[in-house]
Amino acid sequence: MLQGAALLGLAAVISKLIGTLQKIPLQNLAGDAVFGIYNAVYPLYILILVLATAGFPLVVSKFVSEYAAERQYHEARRVLRVASLSLMVTGVVFFSLLYFGAETIARWMAAPQTASAIRSVSYALLVVPLMSALRGYYQGYQDMRPTAWSQVVEQTVRVATMVVLLLALMRLGFGPERIAAGATFGSVTGALAGLVVMLWYWRKEPRREQIPGEGDGGGWRRDWALAKRLAAYALPLCLGSVAMPILTLVDSFTMPRLLRSAGFDESEALYQFGLYNHGLPLVQLIAMIASSMSAALVPAIAEALRRGDADAVRARAGLSLRLTWLIGLAASFGLALLAEPLNVMFFKSAEGTAAMAVLAFTALFSAVNIVAGSVLQGLGAVRAPVLYLLLAAAVKVAASVALVPRYGIDGAAWASLAAYVLAGGLALAHALRAAGVPAAGGLAAMKPMLGIGFMALGLLAVTHGAPPLLARLPAALPPRGTAAVIALGGVAVGALAYAVALLRLGVVTAADLALVPQLAGKPLAWLRRFRLLR
Template sequence: MKLLKGAVILGTAAVLSKLLGTLQKIPLQNVAGDTAFGLYSAVYPLYILILFAATAGFPVAVSKFVAERVVLGDDRGARRIVYVSAIILMGTGIVLFLFLYCGAGHIAGWIGISQTKKAIQSVSFALLLSPVLAVLRGYFQGYQNMVPTAVSQVMEQLIRVITMVALLLYLVALAYDEAWIAAGATFGSVTGAGAGLLVMFVYWRKDLSKRQVSGEAKNKEALNYWQWAKRITVYAIPVCLGAIVVPLLTLVDTFTMPRLLEISFGSEAEAMRQFGLYNRGLPLVQLVVMIASSMSAVLVPAIAEAKVKRRGGLVRSQAEMAVRLAWLIGLGASFGLAFAAMPINVMLYKSSEASWTMALLAFTALFSTLNAVTASVLQGAGAIRTPANALLVAIVLKALGNVWLMPRWGIDGAALSAVIAYAAAAGLNLVQLVRCTGARFALRPYAVSPALGVAGMGVCLAALQLLAKPAMAAWHVPERLGYSAIALLCVAGGAAVYVLALLRSGSISREELRLMPELDRKLAPVLAKVLPPAEQRAGTVSDKH
């Protein structure tokens, strides 16, 4: 029960922090324009990659070894793990800070855009704070106390967004150039990390007082600091290597697109503006994947438990249901974003420029969602290497796709290469998933019924946009306000038509939803109104059994 509660707390905090992190990019583009947005989008993935490479495995390693000390009643040993890990990561953080700060000019040259230098130097200071923050989070997770991690994650993102917006407004008001504005935006990562670390220190001091009052057991395993350092590092490095695969895929664009765009347009400024235009669609895709990831969080333990109990039929049913939900969510979101790309673009970014690119990028939502969910199923089934290998293939395809397609079609080519790369990764995961679980995917629930739903949604969205535009002109509604209303209507109307079509066609039955009791319970009132009578009776009979 404690584990489940912790998972819920961490999941909620992750959704809130990711939502804040995703939506912060919109005011940056609105206030500073596409060039500053492009500079930020080029630098931030580099910081995330280095941060993940330096720290990603340590919260996992620290929580594992602290949990072992807790079982032995060894609070002193748990604190020793924190001290050792903090020293290791502080040293790593200092080295990487110096690498980024002093080498910013060289890195900007590798990217191909000299204006990124200030932003790289700005974000480098976060590497002096984030490592210790990661260690303290691992410590509390080892005690299965997820509240400090959750609070610090939300506070980190909140302060980061506040800093970014404040510096953005300040620097724009003083007419600083795009390089300084992007540096101000990335500096939010520094203040955010500082705020998160401050929260963790408060919890740490309270925890020290509590442990001292309750007394300490003698160290059950007399390992010195060097031995602990070796054990923790050996455990953390493989986790770090697996964690950097996802940021590597994002970083491909940073080191290929600006150079290719500058060759095409002959101007560094225009290259970064185009890169900013390309990145307009990514926050929307990330929101869709975030929803899928929160759903997939329950899959690993559920499938792992069924696997251990040798319930092959349950493993197969859960895998099939998870993939179908991911497919249906991703398909609807992708086509919905593509159909409504123009009004959404105007609503969020003030212009319709690069709407076709946004429509193409929308389809990465489908394959990214499939990739996230199939990776979780494979992890639960024990095939932990396949998702990382699939993403490595995607990295190669993305780089080759950019080089081949961008000279022909510019940022549209980059969007198409992203769709191909994520589709390949999802396809490789699905092949392995079939082998591991025995899952089978019939044509009708994956193609015929969803196609009808997508067609109905497309007709609905086309009608809404065709009818709304003359009304806007007749009533003299300001363009952005009018398109905002159209976009919101498209999201609500399109989703309603799509979901209703799926339920009425039987793409998702009540019997299948019962494999996920929480989801079934929440949807029960709606299902009673929209499902065909036969489906309702089937669900009722199943419930009784």
């Protein structure tokens, strides 16, 4: 089980990393107008995809595992067949809504240029549902290899298709609307590649010996009853999964319209929306780390809760929330202080730096929200995180309406920060109370901020000291090269200063480090030798 979880976690990290960082070459090659169209359409696709699959993969794995434990392998295959048919129907329905309603949805976004990209990405909904059902089937047998490999192949092919079509369409002289449609079509080819991997595993499916007396009869009535059972389990999961895409989708439906009301035409509004999205790939990387932690956190807390071990629940929840806070705090301040060199390094210009610096702080509250929500799910409070995210989405809409027409993308960044502070703060307070973890106060709360102070001094030393030194080089570096040296040097110096400060201030103790087997031996002794541990 642990090997399977580790494999799936590694594949998820790799595929998410590929999926997140592919936005950088997209902007570099095609510019911020295409980048804006892509970022307006992709959250819509993710939301529709969540609705189309409706939590079925997890439910399929649950039912398959139960039947497999009883060696009722025909019933496990019945689950796959019924789930696949159900998901193919929902896939066709949502494909039709996107494909034939593309112009209407684009008008709702106040961005008619997005219609071609919406229609392009809709084809993926004919493929992804079946792939999702197959993934759930193999997960039910505790075989994570098919899902892991299909995730990595899917993302790799998606990004490769995007880059090839970008280059081809730009060479042929197409406009931003068609180029963005080519970029989103990568989701279709990626899904097809992922499905091919799953079908390859299905072809190699071993023949399992059925227990005597069990068959695969019952007809359509039995299939219909099973479909209703699957839906009854899946819909609550769908409700929980749809909240985060809704929060992300708010920008797609509000920002182009609000920017146009501020005086921008459609192309300029989408260009500004592309600038706004410069900071999001880096923020999403921090959220990805939190998601990886939460994948192990939910079953760990649920298992301790079933045993009635309140101390274990408190210890696991407390450690996870504290670690998330420390990582997210440093990441947010680091991204904010290095916003300009990071912006130039990744996206060629410093435009949108102010919004990028504000959005950096959403990394902290997004990560806290994910992990605190996982604590609540492990404790059985599955509705609370959803309600907090929906409340945050309402706040984000109201704040965007108030701020974007006056302050543009900077106002949108502040609206996003307000929404994530609300969602993360409510989830954190609820999780601490539910798990019985006391909130840090006084000196314990101030010490991490002291560490941030030391980190900030290190970053400022790099950002202000490196440019004069680089100017003395015999051959001058190009602007992006200079920005890369400053950004990467700042990350290294800031991380080192923060880590040393946390160790010296006693925020991270020897007991904390001893929990990690790789640090319990020589590394811990080395830290003691150099008096980095109190």
